Amino acid sequence: MDSAVFSSSGVSGVPDSQPLTIALVSANDVPGWRDAHVRDLAAALGARGHDVTVHHSPLAGDDELQLGDFVDTLRSEWSGARPDVVHAHFWRAGLAALLAAQPCGVPVVQSFHGFGRRAEVERLVGKQAALVVADGEDELFALAAAGVPRSKIQVVARGVDVDLFQSHGPVAVRGELRRIVTVVDPMGDNGVADLVAALPRLPDAELVVVGTRPADADRLGRWARRLRVEDRVRLLGPVARKDLPAVLRSADVVACVPTRPSWDALPLEAMACGVPVVATAVGGLTDAVIDGVTGLLVSPRDLKQLARRLRVLLDDATLRTACGIAADDRVRARHTWPEVAAGADRLYRRLLAPPEPARRRRTGRAGVPTVDGART
Structure with missing residues (x-):
């Protein structure tokens, strides 16, 4: 297990309130924006004066042995240095965090970042967690519909590194064609095939796809050749995160068109680069993209509407x-x-705050309760 510590020592602007010891747990086996999300949250919490440790283990698939090892390691660390709160990200990390935190009584906050991939396990984790953080109203409704108590669910917006993703900066080289850019999420439903299918209706546009793996590139290449648009589909493969803003800024439009709800940083990162977004009206995309204001929303699997809005x-x-x-x-x-x-800080403190004592109720001469000494 890899652990990284973000210490509050020497950080300016530490709030007056008592710093917390926070353990962030990420057990996702795919690198990219997921790792960046947890890392950036840890740094931002550290900047507020908290002592934050990130526990990261690449739990792959349903490897119960690997999960057990991760739980044992967390349990050993927390028994020696008990954190005030644990915040788990994604369902595998949540399951591990709950099992590890139970003996020492540490409250677990859970973020799924897209609910519904493993509904039964996610429902169990959500019910057992002390608090569940939703990324937007759509995820809140999905969690509540799945049986997670509404009183346990709070919304905290997704974060963007606006120092990296901003409207001013280098721009990737491009030609004269209009440019549509999308970024593939290896774990998500990206809708890239629909974007390729829309190209015959957009003869003056090219599609640039970032992050394609070899198998996906072969499949998309065959699809593009079948539609005779292969000369206007550029498959870039993986792009270093530091280089992604330049690619996004080179776009006329960034497209994010999954067919089912997914949690994807792409729309917000593109928006931070000052680029309008065309997105399907599913999941958290309806929170990120305001139709007609920051971009345009389309119905999933509606190729004609997708082409029209692009x-x-x-x-x-x-x-x-x-x-x-x-x-x-x-x-x-x-x-x-x-x-x-x-926002996360406020939720942690609310969770850790002791309950207010109930006001004592005393009984008057006639057996009638009185409040604060006033006879009723």
Whole structure:
């Protein structure tokens, strides 16, 4: 298990309230934005004065032995140095955190970042956690519908590294064609095949796909050749995170069109780069993209509507500029890491606050209860 410590020592702007000892647990086996999310949250909490340790183990598939080893390691560490609160990210980490925290009585906060991949296990984790953090209203409703008590669910917005993702900076080289950019999530339903299928209706546009694995690249290449648009589909493969903003800034439009709810950092990162987004109206995308303001929403699997809405943005430079400005403003108002960490901080403290003592009720001469000494 890899652990990283974000110490509060020497950090300026430490709040007056008592710092907390926080354990963040991430047990996801795919690198990329998931690792970046936990790392950035840890850094932002550390900047608020907390002592934060990140426990990361690449739990793959349903390897019960590996899960057991991870639980034993966490349990051993926490029995010697008990954190105030544990915040687990993704369902595997949540399961491990609950099992490890139970003996020492540490409360576990759970973030799924997309609910519904393993509904039965997720429901169990959600019910057993002391608090469940939803990334938006759509996930909140999904959690409540699955049986997680509504009183346990709180919404904290997703975070974006606005120092990395911003509208000003280098721009990747591009040609004269209009450019649509999308980024593949290896664990998600990306809808990239639908974007390729929309290209015959967009003869002056190219599609740039970031993050394709070899098997996906072969499949998409065959699909593009079948539709005779292979000369306008560029499969970049993995791109280093530090280089991604330049690719996003080179786009006229960024597209994120999964067919079912997913948690994806792409729309917010594109918005932070001042680029309008076309997204399917599913899951948290409806929280990220405001239709007609920061981009356009489309129905999943509706190729004609997808092509029309892409065409609207590609043809209207004024609309693209207006949406890009509004998108950047929205991210900086709601999704910066200091803002997200402040929201998480409030939830941790509310969870750890002792319950207020009930006011004593005394009985009067006639057996009638009195409150605060006043006879009723």
